[in-house]
Amino acid sequence: MLRRHFRVSGAGQSTLILPEVAPLKINVISFVIGLTAGIFGGLAGLGGGLIMIPLMVGVLKLSQHKAHGTSLVALVFTGISGAITYALNGAIDITAAVLLALTAVFTAPLGARYAHVLAEWKLKKTFGAFLIFCSALLLLKPYLADIIGTVPGYAKIIVFLITGAFTGFLSGLMGVGGGTLMVPVMVLLAGFTQHVAQGTSLLVMVPTGAIGAFTHWKMGNVAVGIIYGLIPGIILGTYLGGNLAYLFSDNILRSIFVAVIIWMGVRYIKTSAPE
Numbered sequence: 001m002l003r004r005h006f007r008v009s010g011a012g013q014s015t016l017i018l019p020e021v022a023p024l025k026i027n028v029i030s031f032v033i034g035l036t037a038g039i040f041g042g043l044a045g046l047g048g049g050l051i052m053i054p055l056m057v058g059v060l061k062l063s064q065h066k067a068h069g070t071s072l073v074a075l076v077f078t079g080i081s082g083a084i085t086y087a088l089n090g091a092i093d094i095t096a097a098v099l100l101a102l103t104a105v106f107t108a109p110l111g112a113r114y115a116h117v118l119a120e121w122k123l124k125k126t127f128g129a130f131l132i133f134c135s136a137l138l139l140l141k142p143y144l145a146d147i148i149g150t151v152p153g154y155a156k157i158i159v160f161l162i163t164g165a166f167t168g169f170l171s172g173l174m175g176v177g178g179g180t181l182m183v184p185v186m187v188l189l190a191g192f193t194q195h196v197a198q199g200t201s202l203l204v205m206v207p208t209g210a211i212g213a214f215t216h217w218k219m220g221n222v223a224v225g226i227i228y229g230l231i232p233g234i235i236l237g238t239y240l241g242g243n244l245a246y247l248f249s250d251n252i253l254r255s256i257f258v259a260v261i262i263w264m265g266v267r268y269i270k271t272s273a274p275e
Contacts, residue, residue, distance in 0.1 A: 030229030031233035037055070037237060038233060048078050048234060052074060054267070064123065068173075072209045073227060075176070075177045076210050077234055078202070079202050080235075082238040083205075093186075101204045104165065107168035107172070108215070111172025112215035113219070115174070125269055128267065129268075131261045150191035167208065179198070182200070
């Protein structure tokens, strides 16, 4: 069977993906990428961007910037699917979600615009360092919880608003849902269980990811052609991952979370500057 170059477009731009691979195969690959990212996202309370972005760059040969924008589009659906699953199990704090999203929707476009002008190798190294920092927070949780303690009463409102602002910028910049920041804050400072923190973070991803994705799309950083396979895969994967999460304890979930983000963080940090 003859094969042809398959291109995906975004806001008037075109990017070559997997030369000599048929469009149907591209959709199948996109579905598998979405399924993998969705299972991880639902299981660990993340949007799945940490898995999705490297796979889109490595397998589908997208540019780093276009992978970030496309990831945000898919993460909107991850958030919807995952939040519904966690909500059915009573593991979402609506008040916290509203406060986090209140500032995140304003900073997400700023992060997307900054990503557009930032060199890829710098973006990767910065993200890797951030992931290592977040994993250290979770590893030290038993000790930090005794030292820091949960913040009282109305102070949580300030914590959520500030966290939302940082989360929105991170989401737009890195093409992730922001769970790497929100989950540790909710667990350490707000006293949430791992399950509630994960469910709440998935809900916040919906408005934050939508505004960030729209900004990326306007700048041509969304590969529209692979969305048709990516979204069904990520919806199914998030549903499966969200239900599997209830088979594990908080400590096991936290260990999975830490192991994955350390692995990805080290990979990003090793990115070298071009000659």
